[in-house]
Amino acid sequence: MRELKVDLGERSYPIYIGEGILDGLAATLAKHGIGVKSPLLVVTDENVAKHYLTKVTELLEADGYRVANAVVAPGEKSKSLSVMEEIITVALEAGLDRNSAVIALGGGVVGDLAGFVAASYMRGVRFVQIPTTILAHDSSVGGKVAVNHRLAKNVIGAFHQPEFVLYDIATLKSLPDRVVREGLSELVKEGFIMDREFVEWCDANASRLLALDSAALEHALYIGCGVKAKVVSADEKEGGLRAVLNLGHTIGHALEAVAGYDELHHGEAIAIGMVGAALLSAKLGNPPSIAEETERILRQFGLPVRIPAHFDTDAIMSAMMHDKKFKEGKMVFIVPTAIGQVEINPNVPSEWVREIVDRLKGEA
Numbered sequence: 496m497r498e499l500k501v502d503l504g505e506r507s508y509p510i511y512i513g514e515g516i517l518d519g520l521a522a523t524l525a526k527h528g529i530g531v532k533s534p535l536l537v538v539t540d541e542n543v544a545k546h547y548l549t550k551v552t553e554l555l556e557a558d559g560y561r562v563a564n565a566v567v568a569p570g571e572k573s574k575s576l577s578v579m580e581e582i583i584t585v586a587l588e589a590g591l592d593r594n595s596a597v598i599a600l601g602g603g604v605v606g607d608l609a610g611f612v613a614a615s616y617m618r619g620v621r622f623v624q625i626p627t628t629i630l631a632h633d634s635s636v637g638g639k640v641a642v643n644h645r646l647a648k649n650v651i652g653a654f655h656q657p658e659f660v661l662y663d664i665a666t667l668k669s670l671p672d673r674v675v676r677e678g679l680s681e682l683v684k685e686g687f688i689m690d691r692e693f694v695e696w697c698d699a700n701a702s703r704l705l706a707l708d709s710a711a712l713e714h715a716l717y718i719g720c721g722v723k724a725k726v727v728s729a730d731e732k733e734g735g736l737r738a739v740l741n742l743g744h745t746i747g748h749a750l751e752a753v754a755g756y757d758e759l760h761h762g763e764a765i766a767i768g769m770v771g772a773a774l775l776s777a778k779l780g781n782p783p784s785i786a787e788e789t790e791r792i793l794r795q796f797g798l799p800v801r802i803p804a805h806f807d808t809d810a811i812m813s814a815m816m817h818d819k820k821f822k823e824g825k826m827v828f829i830v831p832t833a834i835g836q837v838e839i840n841p842n843v844p845s846e847w848v849r850e851i852v853d854r855l856k857g858e859a
């Protein structure tokens with residue numbers, strides 16, 4: 496098992512990464528001071544529940560924990576205030592108190608939703624992240640928890656850090672191909688932001704990653720979570736540096752909102768957004784090879800790199816204005832300046848962005 500640390504003083508927490516480590520969940524909870532006296536709530540989705548809910552419940556009950564569960568529909572649409580309210584009803588009926596903990600067992604949707612339930616329930620209870628997708632390496636670390644609004648993504652939320660993140664590589668082995676690919680999009684994103692060597696490693700090991708080779712996954716998640724931990728430790732609440740993690744998200748979030756959180760998965764929207772950011776970089780005078788290289792690598796992982804032609808440009812532009820990255824009437828973009836290096840550009844003219852969106856819709 497490998498271990499990383501998110502360094503936030505008294506609120507620091509570990510990320511455990513390894514194969515088969517879910518078996519030690521009860522012991523890990525106890526080690527982190529989460530005892531058996533107050534009930535736990537496991538939040539998961541229907542897909543993950545089929546594979547792991549019984550196992551997790553039995554593991555915990557065997558050690559004396561009382562466990563309630565809330566199983567939501569898979570997909571981004573579950574990140575809503577109405578689903579959140581239903582989960583809070585389950586928590587109240589199960590008698591969760593201020594010493595209880597919420598366990599997020601699933602991908603990014605479950606982590607964000609369960610985390611926001613934990614941040615809000617009785618003004619905040621502890622929670623634990625058990626990511627079961629590759630994409631969730633990103634959402635499970637850093638404490639950004641939220642639900643969506645019809646008009647914009649993640650706009651109802653909080654910063655609420657987990658007690659620990661337990662990443663069992665074994666849970667990734669049954670992931671559908673599309674979910675694997677979208678996860679690799681955010682994983683290589685960590686490299687595009689600040690680790691050229693990792694981008695090169697991902698490029699050279701793409702087939703091992705797509706085949707879910709354990710050693711390759713463990714290495715990649717260790718490096719990816721390491722980038723995340725480093726950035727969050729330096730800037731927990733996104734006062735500055737943390738914004739770099741939003742590479743590809745300015746266009747990506749708008750695409751998800753326009754698609755009604757349905758047609759494009761998060762990692763797919765981010766892949767298209769990263770190509771958009773790289774095209775913008777070329778317009779700002781950086782070498783066009785950055786965009787070519789970004790696109791080549793993302794295509795290698797079977798990711799979309801163009802906006803579906805039926806997406807309306809006006810709708811995409813208007814969704815961008817509702818995003819958190821639209822500040823004081825200006826668009827903030829994370830722009831690559833080389834592979835493995837980005838800068839925060841707080842002043843991108845919206846006409847340029849429109850031009851890039853049209854270009855992304857135009858070419859095959």
Ligand SMILES: O=C(O)C(=O)C[C@@H](O)[C@H](O)[C@H](O)COP(=O)(O)O
Binds near residue numbers: 633636681738
């Ligand atoms: O953790 C962060 O910070 C990120 O930006 C990571 C993103 O990949 C993630 O999708 C995040 O939820 C987006 O943050 P938001 O503040 O733009 O909603």
Ligand SMILES: [Zn+2]
Binds near residue numbers: 744761765
């Ligand atoms: Zn993301």
